[in-house]
Amino acid sequence: xxxxxxxxxxxxxxxxxxxxxxxxxxxxxxxxxxxxxxxxxxxxxxxxxxxxxxxxxxxxxxxxxxxxxxxxxxxxxxxxxxxxxxxxxxxxxxxxxxxxxxxxxxxxxxxxxxxxxxxxxxxxxxxxxxxxxxxxxxxxxxxxxxxxxxxxxxxxxxxxxxxxxxxxxxxxxxxxxxxxxxxxxxxxxxxxxxxxxxxxxxxxxxxxxxxxxxxxxxxxxxxxxxxxxxxxxxxxxxxxxxxxxxxxxxxxxxxxxxxxxxxxxxxxxxxxxxxxxxxxxxxxxxxxxxxxxxxxxxxxxxxxxxxxxxxxxxxxxxxxxxxxxxxxxxxxxxxxxxxxxxxxxxxxxxxxxxxxxxxxxxxxxxxxxxxxxxxxxxxxxxxxxxxxxxxxxxxxxxxxxxxxxxxxxxxxxxxxxxxxxxxxxxxxxxxxxxxxxxxxxxxxxxxxxxxxxxxxxxxxxxxxxxxxxxxxxxxxxxxxxxxxxxxxxxxxxxxxxxxxxxxxxxxxxxxxxxxxxxxxxxxxxxxxxxxxxx
Amino acid sequence: xxxxxxxxxxxxxxxxxxxxxxxxxxxxxxxxxxxxxxxxxxxxxxxxxxxxxxxxxxxxxxxxxxxxxxxxxxxxxxxxxxxxxxxxxxxxxxxxxxxxxxxxxxxxxxxxxxxxxxxxxxxxxxxxxxxxxxxxxxxxxxxxxxxxxxx
Numbered sequence: 310x311x312x313x314x315x316x317x318x319x320x321x322x323x324x325x326x327x328x329x330x331x332x333x334x335x336x337x338x339x340x341x342x343x344x345x346x347x348x349x350x351x352x353x354x355x356x357x358x359x360x361x362x363x364x365x366x367x368x369x370x371x372x373x374x375x376x377x378x379x380x381x382x383x384x385x386x387x388x389x390x391x392x393x394x395x396x397x398x399x400x401x402x403x404x405x406x407x408x409x410x411x412x413x414x415x416x417x418x419x420x421x422x423x424x425x426x427x428x429x430x431x432x433x434x435x436x437x438x439x440x441x442x443x444x445x446x447x448x449x450x451x452x453x454x455x456x457x458x459x460x461x462x463x464x465x466x467x468x469x470x471x472x473x474x475x476x477x478x479x480x481x482x483x484x485x486x487x488x489x490x491x492x493x494x495x496x497x498x499x500x501x502x503x504x505x506x507x508x509x510x511x512x513x514x515x516x517x518x519x520x521x522x523x524x525x526x527x528x529x530x531x532x533x534x535x536x537x538x539x540x541x542x543x544x545x546x547x548x549x550x551x552x553x554x555x556x557x558x559x560x561x562x563x564x565x566x567x568x569x570x571x572x573x574x575x576x577x578x579x580x581x582x583x584x585x586x587x588x589x590x591x592x593x594x595x596x597x598x599x600x601x602x603x604x605x606x607x608x609x610x611x612x613x614x615x616x617x618x619x620x621x622x623x624x625x626x627x628x629x630x631x632x633x634x635x636x637x638x639x640x641x642x643x644x645x646x647x648x649x650x651x652x653x654x655x656x657x658x659x660x661x662x663x664x665x666x667x668x669x670x671x672x673x674x675x676x677x678x679x680x681x682x683x684x685x686x687x688x689x690x691x692x693x694x695x696x697x698x699x700x701x702x703x704x705x706x707x708x709x710x711x712x713x714x715x716x717x718x719x720x721x722x723x724x725x726x727x728x729x730x731x732x733x734x735x736x737x738x739x740x741x742x743x744x745x746x747x748x749x750x751x752x753x754x755x756x757x758x759x760x761x762x763x764x765x766x767x768x769x770x771x772x773x774x775x776x777x778x779x780x781x782x783x784x785x786x787x788x789x790x791x792x793x794x795x796x797x798x799x800x801x802x803x804x805x806x807x808x809x810x811x812x813x814x815x816x817x818x819x820x821x822x823x824x825x826x827x828x829x830x831x832x833x834x835x836x837x838x839x840x841x842x843x
Numbered sequence: 844x845x846x847x848x849x850x851x852x853x854x855x856x857x858x859x860x861x862x863x864x865x866x867x868x869x870x871x872x873x874x875x876x877x878x879x880x881x882x883x884x885x886x887x888x889x890x891x892x893x894x895x896x897x898x899x900x901x902x903x904x905x906x907x908x909x910x911x912x913x914x915x916x917x918x919x920x921x922x923x924x925x926x927x928x929x930x931x932x933x934x935x936x937x938x939x940x941x942x943x944x945x946x947x948x949x950x951x952x953x954x955x956x957x958x959x960x961x962x963x964x965x966x967x968x969x970x971x972x973x974x975x976x977x978x979x980x981x982x983x984x985x986x987x988x989x990x991x992x993x994x
Contacts, residue, residue: 356967360951419994433994453978457989470973476980483983490984491976508970518967632961633971647992668959669950676946683942684924688869695959 315339318560318574320546320589322346323401324820325807325827326580327525327533328444332831334536336838341572342538343562345545346380346398349526354516362669365515371405371771373397380543382723382730384584386773389734391615393584394774399542400526402582403820405514406774407637408495408522409661410450411817412441412825414459416647420813424648424655427708430812431784431793432829434460440825440832445493447532448523448824449501452493458643466498469507474629474664474699475639481758487644492661493821494638495523502528509634511664522635544570547727548593549577549803555597556842557803563725576834576841578804580827583613583776586809587715588730590780603780603797603805608790610716612709612778613732614814617740619767620663621751622700623760624680629699631665637702639664645750646816654742656706658816660751663702668695678764700755702769703747705740706816709778736768744768775819777811794833795826801842806830847888850897856916857900858883864923865945874958882948892944899937902930 317333319326322344330342351357355364366375371394373381380397396405415434420427442463444450451466468491471479482489496513497504498521507521520527530540543565552558559573579586587610593602601609639662646657666674675681675694682690718731744767752763783789786798791810797803806827808819815822834841848855859878866877886892903915906926912918915926931938949955953963962969 354967357965359953359964361966363947363951414991415994416992423992423994453981455985457984457987458991460991468976468978471976472973476976479980483980486983486987488984488987488990490981491978508968509973510966510970512966519970630971630973633973643991667950668956668961669947672946672950673943676942683865683945685867687866688874691959695961 312571312573314573315341316574317341317576317578318343318572319578319580320560321401321580321582321585321807322399322525322530322540323580323582324403324525325823326401327529328447328824329578329580329806329827329831330538331447331529331533331536332828333834334533334538336835337537340538342540343544343546343560343572344399344540344542347542348399349404349516351516351518351520354518356510356512356515356518361512361515362667365512369405369515371395371514371774379724382727383721384729385718385721385731389732389773390736390770391617391734391768391773392770393732393776394771395582395584395776398526399530399540400524402774403524404516404526406820407514408635409637409818410448410493410495410821411641411659412459412462412493413815413817413822414646417813417815420656426655427813428783431782437822437825437829440828441821443828444821444824448495448528449497449504450493451496451498453491456490458488458490458646464493466501469494469496469498469635469638471639472630472634472664474631475634475662477625477629478662478699478701478754478758479640481754482642484757485753487642487754489640489642492638492641494635496635496638497521497523507635511632511634511636512667513636513638545723545725545727546589547725549589549602551595551597551602551800555800557800567725576802576804578806580807582807583779583809584715584730584732586805586807587779588717591717592728598799603790603799603803605799606787606790608781608788610714610779611711612781613713613715613734613776614707614709614778614811615734615773616707616775616814616816617705617736617744617767618769618772619703619705619744619748619751619765620700620769621703621748621755621763621765622663622698623755623758624694624762624764625697625699625760628696629665631696631699632667634664636664637661645746652742652746654739654746656708656739656743656816658703658705658743658747660701660703660747663700665696665698671695671698680762680764701751703744703751704816704818705743705747707740707814708737709781709813710737715779775808775814777808777814777819780805780809781812782810783812795830804830804834848884849893850887853914853916854897854900855883855887857904857914858887858896860916860923861903861927861941862945864927865942866949874955877945877949880949880952880954882945885948886944892940895937895940899930899934899941902934902937903927906930
């Protein structure tokens with residue numbers, strides 16, 4: 310087994326690993342990032358070919374179990390109504406994400422204080438504010454300043470156009486007097502840092518052929534590499550090892566040829582997100598950490614949070630040109646974000662615009678929902694469906710519950726024989742009520758916007774995009790895995806910088822906050838470098 | 844039998860009839876039936892699908908024979924839908940699979956997409972020009988003022 314030594318090893322080259330690496334690179338430490346996937350070629354993305362809808366549902370599907378690429382590891386999510394979505398590559402899940410890019414809100418960090426549920430975070434909105442701003446510039450965020458649902462903030466680029474579909478649905482919100490605002494989107498709306506502007510291709514969630522979407526292979530990594538960080542693609546970490554003092558001393562990984570390698574490091578940083586991170590920690594059990602590394606609290610892999618999604622779609626009489634423009638970016642609404650005593654549940658949800666689908670997706674979705682039949686009358690029905698669909702997602706806050714877990718599957722392994730994760734998740738009563746409320750209010754909006762029929766799906770099974778809470782942060786080692794700046798309570802030179810450290814989930818897409826946290830942790834390491842392990 | 848299609852001429856005809864039942868031609872002639880765009884050959888040439896198709900055709904021919912026809916394709920059009928519905932009892936996977944595969948093939952067909960008024964080719968690099976939004980439509984929201992919750 311070959312052996313090398315570096316100062317810092319980062320495991321995972323996705324949203325958080327990239328941001329962290331870029332920030333820490335100014336220390337001139339020797340930093341290596343191990344990533345189980347490879348570099349993507351935009352020319353390989355489905356929108357380069359006429360069969361883009363089929364390829365997007367196959368080799369670029371959001372489920373690793375469907376994709377089955379060599380870079381993917383299988384996930385047993387049979388025991389969950391919400392299935393895991395991710396992508397394994399340099400850029401991680403930002404390759405496939407919609408780039409809907411909200412920040413968390415001030416109240417998200419204080420849900421125990423405000424609503425008496427879950428726990429407060431050990432940090433607050435103000436702590437992350439400068440890092441969101443830094444991340445917005447690095448990723449190239451578009452939007453419109455002045456959203457009354459947020460404290461004042463700047464947005465570097467102009468908003469993506471709403472198009473006819475977005476303007477139609479915005480009209481529904483206006484009709485009801487409800488909040489909406491153009492989304493913050495990690496999409497370049499004009500040329501930005503070498504990225505071409507968005508040309509409204511449509512399906513951002515199968516990879517952006519134009520390079521306008523801010524995946525971290527295009528944003529942070531080129532700059533991090535210029536600063537001296539080394540990315541090693543096709544390297545899958547099996548375990549983190551510890552020395553006699555209980556400090557992490559490196560990792561064992563399989564290289565592109567499947568050969569076992571040893572990399573020693575002074576600092577180990579995990580950036581594998583809410584499923585990959587607990588999987589790695591549990592796979593790193595040793596005599597000193599028999600229940601998994603950094604797991605003396607017993608909380609590694611517990612409190613898994615998704616955002617349960619309700620997809621609510623309207624069928625309109627008029628064509629909406631919904632296939633034009635970024636799939637998941639257009640507008641959001643935070644009208645129902647906060648706890649309302651008039652509702653029989655706590656916390657809330659946000660709405661996110663869903664643009665239309667291609668003809669094949671429209672046909673298959675409509676068939677599955679009984680809106681389209683085969684045989685006589687098919688074309689007449691289809692004429693009222695293709696390019697006549699538009700709607701919203703209700704993204705519901707999911708509260709942490711210890712019984713929602715990531716554990717190791719006793720049988721399933723990946724291509725290197727490493728035990729695979731198993732998901733066990735139950736939709737809570739509170740989440741169910743939020744989904745129902747969100748479905749009803751989205752229906753109101755769509756009808757006010759002119760929809761002749763509304764069809765919903767909740768919880769949306771394939772929507773396990775946001776993976777949070779499985780190595781939560783906190784000040785008390787008995788009740789958290791890492792401290793308020795991502796350092797393991799049990800292993801002082803082990804850091805976690807991804808969605809697994811979230812204490813609560815908020816009700817917005819987490820990527821911007823994950824990256825802000827990664828930048829924050831990197832800054833804390835820089836500030837505390839002289840006594841980092843005290 | 845064509846080079847790629849393993850079916851006999853009778854089987855190919857039956858498959859084309861089934862596809863035309865699933866998506867018939869539009870009465871105005873603007874959209875073809877699924878049996879008329881070469882989809883039968885494409886589906887039959889897929890080794891993982893052909894055994895299912897062959898067994899399905901056998902099943903619908905058997906039902907057709909109970910109704911006095913020699914084959915499914917010999918049935919009057921008005922009787923075919925009923926036979927396909929009935930086939931689910933003896934060949935439960937055939938019809939659902941063929942419906943899904945027909946939709947996939949049909950709505951990827953360039954001529955069909957163009958007839959629907961959509962681009963037939965790859966979205967990239969052409970993309971779409973979307974007019975900038977006039978955000979005066981936000982005025983009602985702006986008038987409402989800040990409403991985020993401070994801890």
